Amino acid sequence: MTVPLLQVQNVVRHYAMGGLFGRGHRAVDDVTFEVGSGRPEILAIIGESGSGKTTMARLILGTVAPSAGSIRFKGVDTATLRGRRARLDFMRQVQPIFQNPFEAFNPLKRLDRYLFMTARHFAGATDAAAEQAHAERALRQVGLSLAEARGRFPHELSGGQLQRVAIARALIASPSLLVADEPVSMVDASLRTSIVSLFRTLRDELGVSIIYITHDLATAYTISDRVVIMRRGQVVEAGDARSVLDHPQHPYSIELKSAVLAPEVACDPVARPQISTHTE
Amino acid sequence: MTAHALPVVQVTNLRAYYSTHQFGVQREVRAVDDVSLQVMHDEIYGLAGESSCGKSTLIKTIAGAIRPPLTVQGGSVEFDFGGRRLDLYKASPDDIAAIRWRHLSYVMQGSMGVLNPVRRVHQSFVDFASRHIAKPKAQFLDIVHTHLERLHLKPDVLRAYPHELSGGMRQRVAIALATVCRPELIIADEPTTALDVIVQRGVLDMIRDVQRELKTSLIFVTHDMAVHAHLCHRLGVMYAGRLIEEARTVDIFREPHHPYTSHLIASLPRIGQTAALQALAGAPPSLADPPSGCRFHPRCPQAMAVCSQRVPPLLTVAAGHRVACFAVTPPDAA
Numbered sequence: 001m002t003v004p005l006l007q008v009q010n011v012v013r014h015y016a017m018g019g020l021f022g023r024g025h026r027a028v029d030d031v032t033f034e035v036g037s038g039r040p041e042i043l044a045i046i047g048e049s050g051s052g053k054t055t056m057a058r059l060i061l062g063t064v065a066p067s068a069g070s071i072r073f074k075g076v077d078t079a080t081l082r083g084r085r086a087r088l089d090f091m092r093q094v095q096p097i098f099q100n101p102f103e104a105f106n107p108l109k110r111l112d113r114y115l116f117m118t119a120r121h122f123a124g125a126t127d128a129a130a131e132q133a134h135a136e137r138a139l140r141q142v143g144l145s146l147a148e149a150r151g152r153f154p155h156e157l158s159g160g161q162l163q164r165v166a167i168a169r170a171l172i173a174s175p176s177l178l179v180a181d182e183p184v185s186m187v188d189a190s191l192r193t194s195i196v197s198l199f200r201t202l203r204d205e206l207g208v209s210i211i212y213i214t215h216d217l218a219t220a221y222t223i224s225d226r227v228v229i230m231r232r233g234q235v236v237e238a239g240d241a242r243s244v245l246d247h248p249q250h251p252y253s254i255e256l257k258s259a260v261l262a263p264e265v266a267c268d269p270v271a272r273p274q275i276s277t278h279t280e
Numbered sequence: 281m282t283a284h285a286l287p288v289v290q291v292t293n294l295r296a297y298y299s300t301h302q303f304g305v306q307r308e309v310r311a312v313d314d315v316s317l318q319v320m321h322d323e324i325y326g327l328a329g330e331s332s333c334g335k336s337t338l339i340k341t342i343a344g345a346i347r348p349p350l351t352v353q354g355g356s357v358e359f360d361f362g363g364r365r366l367d368l369y370k371a372s373p374d375d376i377a378a379i380r381w382r383h384l385s386y387v388m389q390g391s392m393g394v395l396n397p398v399r400r401v402h403q404s405f406v407d408f409a410s411r412h413i414a415k416p417k418a419q420f421l422d423i424v425h426t427h428l429e430r431l432h433l434k435p436d437v438l439r440a441y442p443h444e445l446s447g448g449m450r451q452r453v454a455i456a457l458a459t460v461c462r463p464e465l466i467i468a469d470e471p472t473t474a475l476d477v478i479v480q481r482g483v484l485d486m487i488r489d490v491q492r493e494l495k496t497s498l499i500f501v502t503h504d505m506a507v508h509a510h511l512c513h514r515l516g517v518m519y520a521g522r523l524i525e526e527a528r529t530v531d532i533f534r535e536p537h538h539p540y541t542s543h544l545i546a547s548l549p550r551i552g553q554t555a556a557l558q559a560l561a562g563a564p565p566s567l568a569d570p571p572s573g574c575r576f577h578p579r580c581p582q583a584m585a586v587c588s589q590r591v592p593p594l595l596t597v598a599a600g601h602r603v604a605c606f607a608v609t610p611p612d613a614a
Binding site: 048049158159160161188189191192193194196215216217218219221222245246255256257259260261262263264 | 330331332446447476477478479480481484503504505506507509510533544545547548549550551552560563564
């Protein structure tokens, strides 16, 4: 049995509210799951606002330390990583994609700078030619080219394109795990499809495992292999994506599924007023 | 009833451009180009389209919220509020101020921006609505309380500051605020986009209940076709500043005519469907320099030679179903 890529074991993250007598709040409460045992996979973490899914992303990325429990990446507890070299290596392998690409990029900085800096830090590029080669290859993987992104500022690209650049930046480091926190919730419904389909391509072609954090069950169903449904910091249901979302067991999962709007017209029993015919 | 035979709002050949003159360069962004539509009494009219297709500009021009660099180049917006007729671009500012909130109200996407963050919610109600209701304060608050009760909101929310309420709650308060004067027309601009699924469902149900009860007309703008399917009676699809298809929601979903509309509907992920979805290549065009002819032709799978030369007119193909596409109505027939 191979070691899973990421093991999250009984992780708790406690936030104190108020002073000495203040109440505590468990943003993540005793969460256990694994990603990528055996082969690369897409794991969707589903939950509403306040369910602790963003805290979970931060815990995995190592920007927040767990109050209890352990997060093991390739068998090594991330809390034991010491020194710049070990931290950088971990950062190289676990890359984030954020919710709002317009906030993730500095509006005054050209996009190619992000790509070149990442190539320098994480891909071992030492000169401009190597930086460009890395950037070009990563942008090709997301369906863009360096010519389109070169010298551009974030506001010059659309939200969908910018999110692709963000994914390309993460890919330069040749990571083994991407943590995507609501990557499509700021993107138009019609462009969401192209981005989530891209995740599937990345998994199949580059062997990257992806943690896809979302509240959108429909896209999660389309692309993910397994799902974890969270509520108030706790995992209420987990398992194979198709079986969980086709036949949810937990009342919360059922409520979540029934809240999803199917893109079909329900019969409206109320007769509509007649629309006057247009004269052309 | 004759008053209801007229549309509540009639938009005719509306053109609104953003024109800037900087460093000697004249630049024109044609955000709304020759749009005609009407919204009937007691109807939810959905407006769909990607970001930067001109949806928000269109509703700004309908609401009369025009500030430079946005200028209206032509066309008209006529209201009919229960017999009281008004041409928006001929009316005086006082007349427009008088219809705002009383007859025409607005629900915005970021409800935090609507509610004054340093005042309690009930003061926002006073600020917005008391001049239109024109009753003594105690009576006015009674009206507000009854209204909140009707929307299943607790009167406690009146004492809260906006930051003390959750996003969904704030959006409900914003809807309550927009409907307290029982206006004839409500414009809602992406009111549920920032909310997550369960909260969104609740807010949409509330909007529908309010609309059924008050029998107002509603223009509902969102890029999410699933929301339109759930809520709207009629649907207009915009692409690059133009209205390209308009029909009853049922007809659009059952039988979309325009290739862009078909794509919008086909690209929606559904639970129970695992096949890879086909995304449309390319990006929406820049409105500063739109493609010639039909603005969709560079991305259209059915593009013909004529599509890049002439603008397809919006023609009626079935009762209440208008489409602007040469593949549906061949150019010689037009």
